[in-house]
Amino acid sequence: MVDVRDVHYAVSGRPIFSGLSLTVRAGRITAVMGPSGTGKTTLLRLITAQIAADGGQVVVFGDDLATLSGNEIYALRRRMGMLFQNGALLTGMDVFDNVAFPVREHTDLPEALIRTLVLTKLQAVGLRGAADLMPAELSGGMARRVALARAIVMDPEVLIYDEPFVGLDPISLGVIQRLIKHMNQALGITSIVVSHDVGELAAIADDSYLLEGGRVAAAGPPAELRASDSPAVRQFMTGSAEGPVAFHYPAPDYAAQLFGTEGS
């Protein structure tokens, strides 16, 4: 469904991906994990054609994104849904109108049908009672659930989640986790979940990729990754500060810098 082949991408000369390849299979939940700054969100931007790869191919629904025109990219995006980290709800309209927004923009459905559709989706995320609230009146978890309702209202084939578990209380986290599983199992939506919350992902993902140094460091079911012999994979999966992945950003010698004998 989504095929990333030998992708190279750099920002201001700093390489983010150098030969990244991964495959998202239809009808499955694929987790993309990795420490902060490994380009997880950049990968989502490549898949949704917000940015173009410097080299390699990003193939979505069988089409190489680099060969598509602006209109073709918009047509392709109609088959996708994306859940943003902060929800990205339109602040000028209430919850109901936010969920109805893509339907009103892309279809000529009568208002009565739109109402039924929106209420069904809000019921699925447990927020039918919040239809009249404005985004500013929602908690972080509620905003993310409204955004999820909006993402599924057009019945997408692929649903992309950008850090869906960040900053949620245990109840909201559990609800979002169940919803991702439910959307996949009940509606057959192919899901890509980008996150660094290993435990939460392991419970729902069918496949997983661990990014490190601009490439895939490990791939396979989460349980397989946990049992990996690779020190880098083990360090990430167990959350250890010690290992090949440095916790500290490159810096001069600590003592020398503290006592002012370095570089001055």
Added chain:
Amino acid sequence: MSHAGGNGFLLEGVRRLGSGAIFFIQLLVACVPACGRPRLLAHQIYNAGARSLIIIMLAGLFVGMVLGLQGFDLLQRFGSEESLGIAAALGLLRELAPVITALLFAGRAGTALTSEIGLMRATDQLTAMEIMAVDPMRYVAAPRFLGGVIAMPLLTAVFSVIGLFGAQLIGVQLMGVDRGVFWSQTQGSVGLRDVTEGMVKSLVFGITCSLIAVHEGYYAAPTAEGVALATTRTVVASSVLTLLLDYVLTAEFL
């Protein structure tokens, strides 16, 4: 060093000009479908126009009153205070109304447009629209631009009328100029050309100020500082360009 700095400043200026020109063409293309969204357009005309009415009416009244006082004092020295109506009407219609309306518009509606679009960018709302296959240029930028362009001449007309009333209030009620003379001289001397000059100016200022406001918001850096900078640039660039274009247009009309 200063040479390099000067070059950098020049390059940045050329880059901004180029970016603005490309954005203007994209905006004009997006305006065609936006015209078919009357509700969206009406909402933006309300935001840019109706919500600026109070400040425009107040400013118009006070500017007209000052014009009445200063005009009366000046004309009295030549014994032609009955020409106060002409002086006030021509000054307002051709110059003061379009220019001051544009400056006030940049400060009130322009900053609101820039910060609104800039915050939409910073909170991923524009990206979310793109992912939902809704072009933010058509849905966000074009209706706001058109709203500003349509609102500006209307606000200028309101400014002119209220300003003339203010001048009359001072000249006739306070200073004792004959009411009949005031209005008959105004009616006899103000031609269609004077009204056209003011309206053409206000339309050009409307396009300029709205374009700058929408462009700055659309390309604002997605941070608190970025939105603040963009808002400041909107006011500065709109004000300077309004005064520059005013000179060019006045020279063209005279």
